[in-house]
Amino acid sequence: MNQNRFQTLIEGALGAWQVDVEPVFAATEFVCRILRDGEEVLVVSIEDQPFGMIWRIVEPGRRDRVHPSIVPALRGLREILCPDRATGRVLFVAGEGA
Amino acid sequence: MSQTAPVSTPVPMTVVTGFLGSGKTTLIAKLLRRPELARTAVIINEFGEIGLDHELIESSEEDLVELSTGCLCCVMRGDLTNAVGRLMERRNQNNSFDRIVLETTGLADPAPIVHAAIADPFLRALVRLDRVVVTVDALTGIASLDAHEESRRQVALADVLLLTKTDIDAGDVLALGRRLAGINPDAAVFHADRGEIDPAIVIGAAGVVASTPSEQACAATHHHHREHAQDHAHHHAHDEITSVSLRLDRPVRAVALTLFLQALAETMGPNLLRLKGIVAVAEAPDTPAVVHGVQHVFHPMRWLDAWPDGTRQSRLVLIGKRLSTGWVEALLETIEDEVAQVSGQ
Numbered sequence: 001m002n003q004n005r006f007q008t009l010i011e012g013a014l015g016a017w018q019v020d021v022e023p024v025f026a027a028t029e030f031v032c033r034i035l036r037d038g039e040e041v042l043v044v045s046i047e048d049q050p051f052g053m054i055w056r057i058v059e060p061g062r063r064d065r066v067h068p069s070i071v072p073a074l075r076g077l078r079e080i081l082c083p084d085r086a087t088g089r090v091l092f093v094a095g096e097g098a
Numbered sequence: 099m100s101q102t103a104p105v106s107t108p109v110p111m112t113v114v115t116g117f118l119g120s121g122k123t124t125l126i127a128k129l130l131r132r133p134e135l136a137r138t139a140v141i142i143n144e145f146g147e148i149g150l151d152h153e154l155i156e157s158s159e160e161d162l163v164e165l166s167t168g169c170l171c172c173v174m175r176g177d178l179t180n181a182v183g184r185l186m187e188r189r190n191q192n193n194s195f196d197r198i199v200l201e202t203t204g205l206a207d208p209a210p211i212v213h214a215a216i217a218d219p220f221l222r223a224l225v226r227l228d229r230v231v232v233t234v235d236a237l238t239g240i241a242s243l244d245a246h247e248e249s250r251r252q253v254a255l256a257d258v259l260l261l262t263k264t265d266i267d268a269g270d271v272l273a274l275g276r277r278l279a280g281i282n283p284d285a286a287v288f289h290a291d292r293g294e295i296d297p298a299i300v301i302g303a304a305g306v307v308a309s310t311p312s313e314q315a316c317a318a319t320h321h322h323h324r325e326h327a328q329d330h331a332h333h334h335a336h337d338e339i340t341s342v343s344l345r346l347d348r349p350v351r352a353v354a355l356t357l358f359l360q361a362l363a364e365t366m367g368p369n370l371l372r373l374k375g376i377v378a379v380a381e382a383p384d385t386p387a388v389v390h391g392v393q394h395v396f397h398p399m400r401w402l403d404a405w406p407d408g409t410r411q412s413r414l415v416l417i418g419k420r421l422s423t424g425w426v427e428a429l430l431e432t433i434e435d436e437v438a439q440v441s442g443q
Contacts, residue, residue, distance in 0.1 A: 001435070005428045012425020013365055052439050070432045071361045078365065088363035088370065 108226040111198040116233030117242045117249040118204030121262035128293030139195040232256035236264040250339045254417045260290035284415045342423045346412040349380040354437040375414035
């Protein structure tokens, strides 16, 4: 992970969801504050733990959410920022693969 | 010796769509006169109180079904299932056709139709989606793409794009080609003025994945358009539908590829219109995997015996709304890193 990739991951997801928020990235850490109308909605960060990298989502007044991977971290972000947005689940259909 | 497929074999179905007035009916009417399509049943979905298209297509009455209850993509599965079921009942009685051509309305989003064809258990037992053919009017195509989401979604899901009316005014054909390649760089593009087209392009027997031999042949024709498209970013500021092309020289672990697809489907939801490609999977790098999905529905990976061009380079094309190349690349790299970390490598 590097700062550029961290920023791309967050900004790309927010762009795809078209949520009206502003991400503010820390200069030297993997920390992103997400603001809505100037108010902090949540903080996303990546921490290096002895067992690997974890994603932490801190929402004011809520218990921290800790995710072991980008996949559930994106899911957690979406559930907070745009809970009504339609999502998809990969469905592998049987039969002839085209 | 009979050349008729057994009745129990799913019948190949070509979906013909395209914006209003782009020449779908003309195309089908011409094609049905060709001996290659002599044994073809037609399903026509007309939008509006008065259906005309079925009057314009010469076909035996019993092998033509008109759906006039509404736009097929809206009322979808029940009607299509019923129509196909009725046709197959007839086929069981008289064995009169070997293939189905489905013409949608000009306002149809083909995604639900493709979904149904590949995911609905009943339909899948009866038909095999062959390819999605989209007609694009060379005169009005750019305006339709600018103004109508339906037109962009049709192009995005095409396996084959047929430019019509290029004989009337060829002035904007190159611009149209660039625009189409920006939305769907992987589709093969052909001219089909007045419905004149090689039937093999419309009823390709090999299926819808870009790496099939028939589509590799098509790719040469499309090359011209792709060269022009590369002058443009794949993202159009005025067009939310974008295409992202990834080329990877490294093999991808199977679990990373699966997680990547899952993350794409979850994050993008219905805005992920299409994904297809050929991937070197780390566990079997000599036999590339063909990945093919429409929105969140994917076929099981199909394994090729060998790399078609010997490059061993994975290629993935994603088409969707508000897709960012950088984000897709970063997502895959992050998932690959996480999988490598977990597996201790």
